[in-house]
Amino acid sequence: MATPLPASVEIVEVGPRDGLQNESTPVPAAVKIELVDRLAAAGLRAIEAAAFVSPRWVPQMADGAEVMAGIRRDARVRYSALVPNQRGMEAALAAGVQEVVVFSAASESFARRNINCSIAESIERFEPVARMARDAGLRLRGSISCALGCPYEGPIAPAAVADVVRRMAALGCDSVDVADTIGVGTPGAVQAAFEAAARVLPMERLAGHFHDTYGQALVNVLAALQLGVRSFHASVAGLGGCPYARGATGNLATEDLLYMLHGMGIATGTDLQAVVDCGEFISRAVGRPNGSRAARALLAARESAKPACA
Numbered sequence: 001m002a003t004p005l006p007a008s009v010e011i012v013e014v015g016p017r018d019g020l021q022n023e024s025t026p027v028p029a030a031v032k033i034e035l036v037d038r039l040a041a042a043g044l045r046a047i048e049a050a051a052f053v054s055p056r057w058v059p060q061m062a063d064g065a066e067v068m069a070g071i072r073r074d075a076r077v078r079y080s081a082l083v084p085n086q087r088g089m090e091a092a093l094a095a096g097v098q099e100v101v102v103f104s105a106a107s108e109s110f111a112r113r114n115i116n117c118s119i120a121e122s123i124e125r126f127e128p129v130a131r132m133a134r135d136a137g138l139r140l141r142g143s144i145s146c147a148l149g150c151p152y153e154g155p156i157a158p159a160a161v162a163d164v165v166r167r168m169a170a171l172g173c174d175s176v177d178v179a180d181t182i183g184v185g186t187p188g189a190v191q192a193a194f195e196a197a198a199r200v201l202p203m204e205r206l207a208g209h210f211h212d213t214y215g216q217a218l219v220n221v222l223a224a225l226q227l228g229v230r231s232f233h234a235s236v237a238g239l240g241g242c243p244y245a246r247g248a249t250g251n252l253a254t255e256d257l258l259y260m261l262h263g264m265g266i267a268t269g270t271d272l273q274a275v276v277d278c279g280e281f282i283s284r285a286v287g288r289p290n291g292s293r294a295a296r297a298l299l300a301a302r303e304s305a306k307p308a309c310a
Helices: 015-019 029-041 064-070 086-095 108-114 119-125 127-136 158-171 187-198 217-225 254-263 272-286 293-305
Strands: 010-013 046-051 078-082 099-105 139-145 175-180 206-210 231-234
Touching: 010 254, 015 029, 015 046, 029 046, 029 064, 029 272, 046 064, 064 078, 064 086, 078 139, 086 127, 099 108, 099 119, 099 127, 099 158, 108 119, 108 139, 119 127, 119 158, 127 139, 139 158, 158 175, 158 187, 175 187, 175 231, 187 206, 187 217, 206 217, 217 254, 231 254, 254 272, 254 293, 272 293
Parallel strands: 010 046, 010 231, 046 078, 078 099, 099 139, 139 175, 175 206, 206 231
Antiparallel strands: none
């Protein structure tokens, strides 16, 4: 059953980490730092800024400590980082991260191929990370990959999503992301997954993370909003994607999400035009076309509004 739409929602900006991690050409730390600072200045209050993972596996994220040391800390912003193990957690603590993100999958096949262990083993690996986060007073967030579909197993049963949510709640996660990693979800599947997850963890502690491979990300956000989800992930300029999904077009663009939410009268505390500028900055820096349709339209409108030369 649909619930009344909220007056406001939280946007978790994942561009600096999830959006850039698969870029093959190294992105300088100075560019990442400027991106994070620009996003904070635009009003985003939750930014996934880095990952403390093995540089052998994710070389683009090897400069996490440098990025965290270089950003201008805004007391209103929650800066988070992906942490795979105890060693990464030690580095994250030293870097002053405020939220730790741990991850698993709703698909056993994806878990084994992506993180080289079973779902149960992945949760067990995070027990010392969770304990260290609690001891340090940090927020702990869990993320579930392939919650709506898997490149190896196909559609994922809602019960499988609920099972991983239960495991992450037992681990001590303050919130859990339901992620459509390969972007195959549709509104019905989204609502089934969130309804199952909410039987384990309250809806207000769940977040939606949607990719736009099949052009369904915004309607999936709306489907989740109608159930009471109040937190959504997005990536500036639509950066990112999944190497396991042929034709994947990246994460839901922050600009597109903001344009829809603001048009519905839902507050985000974010300046859309400033986020458009952030998207143009990073798109030029990495040499990619801006993946946000709303950003491209708004930029075109700016150009058309300029006075003609005399």
